[in-house]
Amino acid sequence: MKLKLFPSAATLALLIAVSACQEFNELIPLGANSKKGPKPLVKEIASGAVIKGANGINFGPDGNLYIGSVNGQEIIVMNSQTGKILNRLGPNVGVTTPDDLAFGPDGSLYWTDIFTGFVKRRTPEGVVTEQFVAPGVNPITFSEDGRLIVGLCFLGDGLYELDPNLVDAPRPIIISTPENPFPLGFLNAFDFGADGMLYGPIFAGDILVKVDINRPGPPSTSPYTDGTVTVVSAGFTVPVAAKFDSKGVLHVLDQSGGVFKVNTETGEKTLFATLEGGMDNLAFDSKGALFISNAESGSVVEILPSGQPRTVSGGGMIGPMGLAVLPGANNQDALFVGDLYRLRKINGLTGRLENTYKGDLLNGEGNLTTSFSLSADGENLIVSSWFGAVVQVWNPQTDQVVESFPVGAPIDALRFKDGIVTSDVGLGGVIWASDHSMILPIDNATVFAPSGLATDGERLWVADWGTGIVWQIDFNGNIPKAPTILATGLANPEGLAWDSDGTLVVVESGASRLSRISLSTGEVTKIADGLKLSAPAAGLPNFPPTWWFDGVAIGQSGDIYVSGGGKNVIYKVSKF
Template identity: 70%
Template sequence: MRDKPTDLTNTVHKGRADSGLNLFKGFTLMLVMTLTVMGFDSVVDEQTGANFNGETSTFDSAIDKKDQNSKVLVKEIYTGAHIKGANGINFGPDGNLYIASVADQEIIVMNKQNGKILKRLGPTNGVISPDDLAFGPDGSLYWTDLYTGEVGRMTPEGVVTKQFVAPGVNPITFNEEGRLFVALAFLGDGLYELDPNLIDTPRQIIASTPANPLLGFLNGFDFGPDGKLYGPSFAGGFLMRVDVGEPGDPTSTDPFGDGTAEFVADGFTVPAAVKFDSEGVLHVLDQTGEVFKLNTVAGEKTLFIKIQEGLDNLAFDSKGTLYISNADFGSVVEILPSGQPRTISGGGMIAPMGMAVLPGSNNRDALFVANLFRLYQLNGLTGREEYVYKGDLLGGEDNLTTPFTLSADGENLIVSSYFGQVVQVWNPQSEQIIDTYQMGVPIDAIRFKNDIVVSDLGLGGVVRASDKAMILPIDNTNVFAPSGLATDGETLWVADWGTGIIWQIEFDGDTPKPAVPIVFGLNNPEGLAWDKEGGLLVVEPGESRLSRIDLENGDVSIIADGLNLSGPAVGLDAALPPTYLFDGVTIGQSGDIYVSGGGKNVIYRISKK
């Protein structure tokens, strides 16, 4: 969006906003539908994990339980960010920095000087999927739970109350009069005023529908000296201001036509948040890494600083110092008077999930890791980052999606994303999409018999990507939640997260034979990999371990335990798939095994001693 729009209601649907509209329609459908996997109780188990601290550790291998001399080496070859994506930030009355993290399911209280984490407020405190936060006049902490659609309040005494608004509730702020406002983004679109006590029914200021997202996902916003609300259209690429009116005013269904909202400036790529400093100067943050100062009268912007891509939100402390959060890399930085960033909390991978190996240079494994907003390529020996590819949160058709799982496909990768609702065949050399398959809620995908097989909770089981033909249906009796997939080219294996069963499916040509359970009782199995030695590797997040199934007799042995894995989401059973942040496994050319340790944001390499 380059020129000043004459019809913002139509403009917000164009270009990048089209992608946002698709995401809005699809993911809202996924959020509100009753997933077939809800026929079982989710396991809520806090992973303790092993404290390797980057050092090599030795575990007894149970591949042959009689051979006590058999051992493997487990090493962390990569360590990522301390935070699983830093979203909304704000300073509390105590002077500490409060950081919302949707993926981490917590609000982190951090010392702004040294980055020390002082406190974590999570599901036990009622914090489920916090995207933004603010402090009320009485010092109460307020936050928005994106997936559940609730706004939470924690008083200075620690009393928590919550109110449902709508799925996608995202930015939150107070005006000078102590009135509370929130908006919807990604899973909805619209603007509301709330009772600060979270009792009275929310007042809808601007109405919106999935077919007509009027604001293009109004994101991190702030009130200006003129008393109006300023915020960015995340999908539209422009900045707006809104007259929030008075309680009792009618809901606007044509905000840019009736004067409720007006255009301020455009020319942004993905504007994510705005804040006024103590001098009344508006700062606009773009996910490109750019931060602009904006003249709100003339609409002219000036580049203030440019730092790492993936920015999410910003806040000024009591001295006027600017702090910025990064959603893609999980970092938090302070901007020094010189304009240089000082790292408060370092970045890196925020949610390592599915993995795949392609041949690398000098016979080294090129290890690819799905990481929510980015796809990483690592040196399999050293863990060194070689390339980091950007996923498109808004779902552009020609762009790499937000990657959750990966599998090798010749020189390509098969990428699946339940957030993007697609499976893609993607070439890392050319960074081109080869094929795209629109799916429901895809969990994993692999090449099988000249097609791609997908475990898809939205489509009701394991299906072929080409025609959605069913291979293993969810019946809520024997099959509840298909997750990881593996094959030797002739046989297909499917992990069921809900029952702990591993299913084996033989084929008569292209026709699947009845599925046969070969293993029972695994704890939330996710990533699968065929090891070419008559075994099947399986990640068990419910037990914090990697196991091996002997395909000859079905015996299960432990390869490595005490792994710090992601585990299921807490309190999000009806909103997200039970696999949540998928824990993956893959095997290198040398036979080394790689496991994603999402609980600690690490990559493990497991090799024979």
């Protein structure tokens, strides 16, 4: 399997760009140039889940269900019977990107922050401590005798034992090497069996394995520095989590939708329940009831003894970002929404969901990537993903990738002249996707963090999230001329779209508003404010400052669509 992971070069460039733009942005009043215009009609035409992606789950000593949400940057405390959210633990208490969680013998809450690489602990008294392991730290569990084990998955590969006090250095059990960078193939959510073995799924394979964390394998035949791995069961599609119930029966989730019971002696698996795809993790309460989280839809369900699901917290969009409009049936807008793991098609008139397309977290060749920003390209869409480090041309009719361009950390991309242009904070500016040649470089003096792009076919406009400037670039053929400033004083501009009336519309994420820019004067006029937009990344200095992109698109009638990631909604702003 060909894996495309977030590149280290992009991370370095992002660190420079983000720190510089944050410093520069302090010098510019937010929205200094904006003027008020007529008040339009703003409607929420589609809404999503209350959880922005449900990842690791576990029951605490208080009997409540704790849910990690990477996308939401929070740990949610929920009443598992009613679905009521009792508390949200966020960046203010050190939670940044919690992927999995566990409780220690003393009742402390432990979680893995997958993007930062830290394992963190919150005592019952609320004291938080942390220890760095490596980016990609993901599954976490305790053995019956109190040993703390964590693994790397997606952004790294390996297995470690930690001091539960997070003081002594991590003990490597299985590590990657230059010769063997993926020794496990991403061991995901795991659990200890009664035999003392660690059981878990290989996400990039089709197998369930057990690991002896005490006995080293023969160096001549094994790539592992400590621990031996044995295949227990095979034939899964995308196995993602494995946990034992109180009777010692191993339950395995497959992201394709299957919940299996596995005989650990024979490897035989029995289908117990079939759910919506995108499942992430599972936990058993004190009475033995099984609960399952879904990363792609944000839902949590209980599986009844009959195998039927009971909804605890409903699913839907978890992070609407990039938007694009294609002509739909009966002259209606076919609105496409980038929603991280899924790309959704929505009826622009009714807001009804018409289709869902699954993105590939591992960026397998020929598969649709995780979708962050979108733009229309004839009958196709241009999809960009800074997590996948790729820009794709994708056909919604066939669900096929037409073209694919490996890049660094693309924020937005569109068709321009005879090529594709992308704002890429990993490669250092606005570039041609085909050969990475530079159009507008990040110089850390006037340009810091290019985000949204727009074009009328002849000119290119670039929003800089860091400075609040919108740049205009004219071209001599395919050769860019010196950029000029069209507008200033915008508050962290992200989504940008050209309107045929001679204006640009722009999402100002730092001011929760949608604005219009005159192409003739550069005057900025407010269209709508009070929008619930996505917040910048908290506690993640090495990632794009846009975090989850706030997109905008203009429909055939002139109506404007805006993604409200803060509330998980799609806004429709009527033309005036």
